[in-house]
Amino acid sequence: MHRRIIAPGALAAASLLLAIPASAASYSPGAPGIGDPYYPYYGNGGYDVSHYDLRLKYQPTTDELRGTATILARTTQDLSSFDLDFLLDVSEVRVNGIRAAFAHSGQHELVVTPRTPLAKGTPLSVVVRYHGVPSAKTAYGFTTWHRTPDGAVAADEPEAAWWWFPSNDHPSDKATYDVSVAVPDGMQAISNGTLQSTSSRLGWTRYNWRQNKPQATYLATLALGRFDITTSTSEGGVPVVNAYSKNLGDNDGAARASVERTGEIVDWLSGYFGPYPFGSAGGYVPDTTTGYALETQTRxxxxxxxxANGSNTSVVVHELAHQWYGDDVSLKGWKDIWLNEGFARYAQWLWSEHEGEGTTQELADYVYASHPADDAFWTVKPGDPGPDNQFDIAVYDRGALAIQALRNEIGDKAFFTILKGWPEKHAYGNASVADFRRYAEQVSGKPLSALFDTWLFHTSKPAAPAARTASLAAASTTVAQPKSWRTIEATNDVHGH
Structure with a gap:
């Protein structure tokens, strides 16, 4: 992950330079950031998006992307101007059908000034025409657009959209999507949701994808290349679409042996988390050199x-668990990352138990015993790890320890009620760690502040009495390594890049 606090002072200054008519003195620019303490200038203020319609054309030989984005939104304040997060070259912007002034600001902001200021509550239709070579663009020293030998991939966290569509790039502003992409015949364009139609004309094939459930911008993905695509339906009735680059070489068999179990694993996870929340499931394996995986919604x-070391169903479990914990219920702010990663890791522990390779308690005992009191592991707070430690292993393993401690404190009946009820309570919305604690207290009838503080917010190893209360091992040398540990450990860098 790209973990950095951004403070481009030029952003605010640029916004102030935009002239506001005297008659519109009550109107002001939307903030250049949505206010996330980890990434202050990610997302934007002043409006809320409901839908993105992206019509794209991609030329793999030059990596040129041309597009028209139509963004449907509503203002949340009296606006004289507003920002979009975007890097490519813009040729025209229209707001409610009228040409608007625009200018790039800072490293990833597109400032749009409508001809007439916008009152709070105004419906918006923003059309942005653009083009460029995404691989030639960087912001803050990195790129999230990955060239492949036969095309490209957009997939990254906590940011990815800037390189291929203008957006309000923060998980708190979720929206539905239509993504239509034309590529040369013989290539495929893969995105989220369901494939609505394809059509071919003059050497180009257009793929039309639809995501009809709210989706965070970082969960939107685009894969362009030559793929072998498989389709199926799980026993539970979930359509599954998987895609594999035709150039996976020695990794092809292991990738298919893992990802083709998506339908089975979705049905299994539904037993813990409730009905699968989206209209399709699946995954894709492009010909990239990156080392991570990402829970891009439905795909x-x-x-x-x-x-590389053989089949890996544990990573499939991890990413599919995110479809409930992270995608269906998304974090309110990036500090709430435990709600994503702790529960996805705990799903791997549940899978270990299902496979007879170590129970969740045995895994918890092993993790606790493996980290002595002076290990830096205990200095990372999973409940608010900070941007530099957002994807630290402690968020995963100590985060899963917290979940096991919760289970031991409240008992299995209340615990599994919470595990299944949480995605239903906050379906297609956003929530925080504090929201989860309150929900767990409501369901269990127990005060849980002390337990959450101990396992998620203290910067020291819980003392033996606290560990014993949570049924964790106090010993540091006598806990056997569960059989599944090596497989789980192999996914430790699943989001690290």
Whole structure:
């Protein structure tokens, strides 16, 4: 992950330079950031998006992307101007059908000034025409657009949209999507949701994808290349679409042996988390050199390296668990990352138990015993790890320890009620760690502040009495390594890049 606090002072200054008519003195520019303390200038203020319609054309030989984005939104304040997060070259912007002034600001902001200021509550239709070579663009020293030998992939966290569509790039502003992409005949364009139609004309094939459930911008993905696509339906009735680069080489068999179990694993996870929340499931494995995986909504991104040592169902479990914990219920702010990663890791522990390779308690005991009191592991707070430690292993393993401690404190009946009820309570919305604690207290009838503080917010190893209360091992040398540990450990860098 790209973990950095951004403070481009030029952003605010640029916004102030935009003239506001005297008659519109009550109107002001939307903030250049949505206010996330980890990434202050990610997302934007002043409006809320409901839908993105992206009509794109991609030329793989030059990596040129041309597009028209239509963004449907509503203002949340009296606006004189507003920002979009975007890097490519813009030729025209229209707001409610009228040409608007625009200018790039800072490293990733597109400032749009409508001809007439916009009152709070105004419906918006923003059309942005653009083009460029995404691989030639960087912001803050990195790129999230990955060239492949036969095309490209957009998949990254906590940012990815800037390189291929203008957006309000923060998980708190979720929207539905239509993504239509034309590529040369013989290539495929893969995105989220369901494939609505394809059509061919003059050497180009257009793929039309629809995501009809709210989706965070970082979960939107685009894969362009030559793929072998498989389709099926799970026993539970979930349509599954998987895609594999035709150039996976030695990793091809292991990738298919893992990802083709998506339908089975979705049905299994539904037993813990409730009905699958989306209209399709699946994953894709492009020909990339990256080493991570990402829970891109309904169409998980996997690196070939995830399967370099053979089949890996544990990583599939992890990413599919995110479809409930992270995608269906998304975090309110990036500090709430435990709600994503702790529960996805705990799903791997549940899978270990299902496979007879170590119970969740045995895994918890082993993790606790493996980290002595002076290990830096205990200095990372999973409940608010900070941007530099957002994807630290402690968020995963100590985060899963917290979940096991919760289970031991409240008992299995209340615990599994919470595990299934949480995605239903906050379906297609956003929630925080504090929201989860309050929900767990409501369901269990127990005060849980002390337990959450101990396991998620203290910067020291819980003392033996606290560990014993949570049924965790106090010993540091006598806990056997569960059989599944090596497989789980192999996914430790699943989001690290």
């Amino acid at each position: 998980v991104y996997y690196s070939p390296k995830q399967f």
